[in-house]
Amino acid sequence: MGLDYSLKLSTDMQPVQVLRLLAERLGLKWWDDSHLGGPAIWIGAIGVSDSGRLSIEEGFHFSPDVSVLFRLDSNSDEYEDGNRVMLRATLLLLEHDRDGVLLFNGERIILQRIAGQLVLNADYGNWTDGLRLEDEIRFPHEKRSLPSPWL
Template sequence: MATEYAFDIASDLKTVQALELLSRHISGLTLTWNGKNRDYLVGSTINISVSEQLRSWQETILEGFGFTPTLSVGFRFHNNTDFDAFSEIMFQATMLLLEHAEDAVLLFNYEIIVLQRLGGKLVFNAGYQMWDDDWLKSRLSLPFERRPLPSPLL
């Protein structure tokens, strides 16, 4: 079973713009256009896909989190590779995309909150052990908090 994360964001960015932004600012990723509904960035530990948000999922996120996402950014871990490298790239990508987004939520397997930014407040889920306080403080200059975030999707 693959390890997957979904970053649902409300942004003016289009899918191609988001992919190009990520490919320019995060080293080690190759842009792959598949000509269908999703295009990818591929790295040694990660696949990143960007697509327009499905209407049914927009309604789910609106009901659970109070905002309507326009883009879905998927992060898929390549099994049997370096998970720390994967999580670093996912962190870089989410923080970069937050610079171009209003509200957002990063979910593990579409239900467990990893982080959210609602109404300008960035919160990391203290109940999901991906990044600890020291790690976050060493990489973020903007204000954030860590606290338990029960998921409205469970």
């Protein structure tokens, strides 16, 4: 089963530049001109539509430029590795850019970095199981409830 996540990101980079950065820094393979792959994960990046931008502006008070799409194969033996790649990719992009929010199925908040403050959603089940967050997150953060503006 595929699990869909998206990182809405405020950035000066174009989608292809985002993918190049991820490929170079995380050792991901190009599947075609606009998609990367790794263990149990597929990654794409696109510009944000006007309606998508408005939705994020209303809910999170920042304007995203790029949406990074992650699809994880939850049936794969490498699912935990794919989840780790998604977290590393998200953190790498948030270190380089301004604001962003990682969403599951377009509405449940996994984590957000707004105005420089990284917050992990304490209410989002066991998404950090198997991840050594202290090794992954290299800048200040907190873990607390992040209710979705759409639920």
